[in-house]
Amino acid sequence: MISPNPPSRMIRPTILLVFILCLFAHFPGTGVRAQTAAGYYADQTFTLADTLRGALRPERTSFDVTYYELHLEIDVNERAIAGRVEMDYLVKEPTRRIQLDLFRNMTIDSVVQNGRLLHYDRVENAVFIDLARTQVPDKLVERMTIHYGGVPTVAENAPWDGGFVWALDQRDRTWIGVACEGTGASLWWPNKDYLGDEPDSMLVSITVPKRLYVASNGNLRAEVLLDNRYQKRFDWFVSYPINNYNISLNIGSYVHFSDTYKSFDGEELDLDYYVLDYNEEVARKQFKQVDKMLAAYEHYFGKYPFWDDGYALIETPYLGMEHQSGIAYGNRYMRGYLGGLIPKDMDWDYIIIHETGHEYFGNSISVADHAEMWVHESFTTYMEALYVEYRYGEPDARRYLVTQKPFVRNESPIVGPLGVNFGNFGGSDHYYKGAWILHTLRHVLNDDPLFFGMLRSFYQDNEHSIVNTAQVVDYFSKYAQQDLNPFFEQYLYHPSIPVIQLRERGSRVEYRLRADVAGLALPVGLVIDGKPVRVEATEAWQQLSGDTSIEKIRVDEGRFLVDLEVAEENR
Structure with missing residues (x-):
């Protein structure tokens, strides 16, 4: 984020x-x-x-999710969603009851497994589902389907405040996005909303009015005009493990253009860009920096981690979010962070650089x-x-x-x-x-x-x-x-950071480290009389070599997050 x-x-x-x-x-x-x-x-x-x-708790640790299918129809006028989630999971411990999550303002129509309706209880945003039998660890994958719908939470300040963003573009056309880190993916679809259980893969199938385009995570598998001729379905598939909050949908009057990045070993990565139609020209120029950025990150860490799913930037009505292989971009094609936050003599897009870094971490x-x-x-x-x-x-x-x-x-x-x-x-x-x-x-x-x-x-x-x-x-x-x-x-x-304390003893200056952790020893760079000096600071007082004064000593602030203070006896 x-x-x-x-x-x-x-x-x-x-x-x-x-x-x-x-x-x-x-x-x-x-x-x-x-x-x-x-x-x-x-x-x-x-x-x-x-x-x-x-x-x-046992209702969560007893199973491991391997796959989700999210099938949704978006009602643009009512700002509502309806559909189902199909969940595959492996049982890890014997259980008769499991916990999923879905915000309590959303309605569950039914929970079905092997053709049987299952009983469930809702407590706050948790859904406790009673299984038809005790399920035991096995190599067989269990499947469960949850039919649900409702009016999802609206984000007041996306992406920091999670929810749907229902917006209009500059031509007063529908423009929708979702960001839910922290708040949780369960604000809009039922899932095991726990960061430690990532599905191995996922299908995101979204139906919208045919005038709109849906961009999501991974690769677009199908774009289908439905029999009613008024709606279109977009099927996106993620082939890597993914955090639930990284799943998103982006709906608008998008145009798509593409490029490639050649890695150091010569392999080519697909780059896909989905932007509002009137921003295509500026986007083509702004997104040219992606190539140098991917090279920088490959230099330090290795190749882009979701190679088979490609790399994508998707224009959104909010500032940005690290949605895996489908990064939300809303920096308005400006340098820095909406024009600021980086030195004035630098020219790079903060959202592109930061959110792509999240693909790694x-x-x-x-x-x-x-x-x-x-x-x-x-x-x-x-x-x-x-x-x-x-x-x-x-x-x-x-x-x-x-x-x-x-x-x-x-x-x-x-x-x-x-x-x-x-x-x-x-x-x-x-x-x-x-x-x-x-x-x-x-x-x-x-x-x-x-x-x-x-x-x-x-x-x-x-x-x-x-x-x-x-x-x-x-x-x-x-x-x-x-x-x-x-x-x-x-x-x-x-909360606090280490502090180098200084005191004068005659013509000499002594120093020590003040910290919360007993016995911490910290090599620190100081600048004394304008010259760099490296000291090994501990909780014991030590004498700096040479004659100097406290006023001539400072921390090397370009390399160390350490404070400097004068001991009480010298104040």
């Missing part, structure tokens, strides 16, 4: 108290570090709907819980800087990163409480601060071949998989052959 337009913030309402420390014990990838973060959320309250959506590598969304957003935000470094050079990448520092808030831990569908969307630290954590790590290691080798290796070893924070930290520690747990514990599980 795009970061909130700085410096705006989003506040999430909460109602029902959940005992966070207990919840942490039930999820993988947690431990002492996660317990530390939980303390900051002990007073946070959550709705019952949050816990039903976010938590794992967010879509290919995903997390199972919204509380760990930093893996999606921090890596992708740092990829913006890597794109700048590839195009313009390392000094300009640092300059670009420095422009993001004012948006670092340090108000709460980047990793939130698990199991309650809480993504820490109240701020932007899992974007900008997260990017700076990676940048700081790069300079703590002080070895670019090591750092970039680690990034590439981590991505390629985890392509098309789901990870958690502990796996990231453990992988980096093993690759770098040093324990990076204290570093990540400080930056991810505490």
Whole structure:
């Protein structure tokens, strides 16, 4: 997702108290570090709907979804949808009851399996379905069909506020989009709305008035004029695992044009663009930067991860979203972020660069819980800087990163409480601060071949998989052959960042590291009398070599996210 337009913030309402420390014990990838973060959320309250959506229970762990078919008819005039979802799944544990999710404002007409109507109960946005028999683990795939419809949630501020966007283009024609990250795909179609269970593939079949075009994820398999001659059906197929929130539909007066990208090994990737008809000329010019961007990301991480499904940009009535192989684009063909947010001497489209980065981190590598969304957003935000470094050079990448520092808030831990569908969307630290954590790590290691080798290796070893924070930290520690747990514990599980304290002792200056994590040692770059100096800061006072004064010392702010302060005795 795009970061909130700085410096705006989003506040999430909460109602029902959940005992966070207990919840942490039930999820993988947690431990002492996660317990530390939980303390900051002990007073946070959550709705019952949050816990039903976010938590794992036997009704969810007992089955694994392998395939969805989404068949929908769009009623443009009533702003309503109706259809069915066919779901294939494998049973993992014996069960007589499973949980799916669908917002309570949507109506379920029936749930059918093997020709039998199934009983179900609805609790908030959860749907508990009673199976006709106890199903046991087997190689056979079970299929279930849910017939449903209704008027889906309307997004008040897409993409940060999830839902349908019912808009008109500049010629007063229907223009529709959907964005639902965080809020959940279950706001518009029934599914197991849990990030840790991605279907292996999916069919999206949408019927609209024939004057309109539907662009979705993956490849267009069929475009069928129906017998009534007034409607057209578009069948799109996704051949890779996909996050539920990445599934989207885009409806409008689109024209399609295409191009190809040639990878470093000579293989060609299909590039498809769906834009409003009156924007075709400007789009053809703006989208030429896709080629250089894909080359940059291939240089650092490897080939585009959804090769068989192709790469697509689809013009939308909202700013943008990383919908897998069908990226939502609404930056109005402007440089930067609607004309700003990047240095004035740079000319590249923020939405293209950022949302494509999510194809690597967010879509290919995903997390199972919204509380760990930093893996999606921090890596992708740092990829913006890597794109700048590839195009313009390392000094300009640092300059670009420095422009993001004012948006670092340090108000709460980047990793939130698990199991309650809480993504820490109240701020932007899992974007900008997260990017700076990676940048700081790069300079703590002080070895670019090591750092970039680690990034590439981590991505390629985890392509098309789901990870958690502990796996990231453990992988980096093993690759770098040093324990990076204290570093990540400080930056991810505490709001504050490390501080270099200074004090004068006669003509000499002493320094130490003040941090929340006991025993943290941090190599830090300082600038003393205008000259770069690298020090190994610990919690013990140490003396800087040479004569200087506190006024002549600063942190190398282009490489490190570390504060500097004068100790109390020298104030």
